[in-house]
Amino acid sequence: MKHIILITGAGKGIGRAIALEFARAVRHHPDFEPVLLLSSRTAADLESISLECRAEGALTDTVKVDMADMADLRRLAAHIIERYGRIDCLVNNAGVGRFGSLFDMTEADFDYTMNTNLKGTFFLTQALFVMMERQHSGHIFFVTSVAATKAFRHSSIYCMSKFGQRGLVETMRLYARRCNVKITDVQPGAALTPMWGDVSDEMQALMMMPEDIAAPVVQAYLQPARTVVEEIVLRPTGGDLQEE
Numbered sequence: 734m735k736h737i738i739l740i741t742g743a744g745k746g747i748g749r750a751i752a753l754e755f756a757r758a759v760r761h762h763p764d765f766e767p768v769l770l771l772s773s774r775t776a777a778d779l780e781s782i783s784l785e786c787r788a789e790g791a792l793t794d795t796v797k798v799d800m801a802d803m804a805d806l807r808r809l810a811a812h813i814i815e816r817y818g819r820i821d822c823l824v825n826n827a828g829v830g831r832f833g834s835l836f837d838m839t840e841a842d843f844d845y846t847m848n849t850n851l852k853g854t855f856f857l858t859q860a861l862f863v864m865m866e867r868q869h870s871g872h873i874f875f876v877t878s879v880a881a882t883k884a885f886r887h888s889s890i891y892c893m894s895k896f897g898q899r900g901l902v903e904t905m906r907l908y909a910r911r912c913n914v915k916i917t918d919v920q921p922g923a924a925l926t927p928m929w930g931d932v933s934d935e936m937q938a939l940m941m942m943p944e945d946i947a948a949p950v951v952q953a954y955l956q957p958a959r960t961v962v963e964e965i966v967l968r969p970t971g972g973d974l975q976e977e
């Protein structure tokens with residue numbers, strides 16, 4: 734059966750790993766035919782992950798989208814409606830962070846983070862949930878963070894955006910349970926991705942890898958229709974890299 738799956742931020746890091754994991758699931762689940770809609774701002778990344786997913790036997794479609802641009806979000810939703818007429822899974826993964834002391838954060842840092850993590854995530858979810866409600870089926874993943882429930886000193890705006898996403902998760906559950914739609918909040922701790930920039934060898938040794946997040950996401954999607962995995966919390970075995 735075909736599954737129409739949109740992954741935002743699919744070009745790098747955790748989103749890229751989730752796309753590959755969905756594609757690889759074809760091997761073990763012959764009835765599972767994912768159509769992976771891969772989106773981010775960088776076309777070259779999308780081309781490369783698309784080729785890798787196709788090599789695993791998945792169908793793909795790439796859509797260059799800036800989550801902070803309302804016109805792009807409308808174009809993405811219209812594309813899905815026109816080409817597929819349905820959506821089975823939305824993985825709200827695209828996200829950004831600017832890190833540093835509270836006193837160094839600027840209005841530009843605030844707008845950059847909030848426009849992608851909160852505004853973009855909200856309006857894309859709003860546009861696509863309408864389809865799921867009509868279908869009476871679907872699954873929405875929010876890749877939030879451990880920083881959605883715990884503050885970190887150098888992550889003020891990022892934490893605000895992630896605590897805010899958690900507000901959206903909880904609100905969406907109230908709508909979703911009424912129409913057979915599943916909601917999963919994925920809260921990773923530190924995973925080695927381009928988001929971190931240059932990372933020392935010592936720190937790398939303490940971090941998770943993107944595929945560690947991707948595997949439980951796809952397992953959660955493949956649960957029987959009667960069961961929803963509501964939360965996935967994953968941390969490095971040694972705990973968070975910074976405790977405050």
Ligand SMILES: NC(=O)c1ccc[n+]([C@@H]2O[C@H](COP(=O)([O-])OP(=O)(O)OC[C@H]3O[C@@H](n4cnc5c(N)ncnc54)[C@H](OP(=O)(O)O)[C@@H]3O)[C@@H](O)[C@H]2O)c1
Nearest residue numbers: 742744745746747774775799800828878923924926927928
């Ligand atoms: N890595 C971690 O330790 C960690 C821990 C907890 C939670 N998370 C969350 O996991 C998610 C993925 O993070 P990551 O570590 O994989 O980050 P990453 O390596 O920087 O990848 C982020 C992806 O999102 C895309 N993206 C960013 N802003 C976008 C925008 N405005 N419009 C469209 N696409 C956009 C990026 O592509 P372009 O730049 O090409 O658009 C990229 O493909 C984020 O929500 C992050 O907050 C990460």
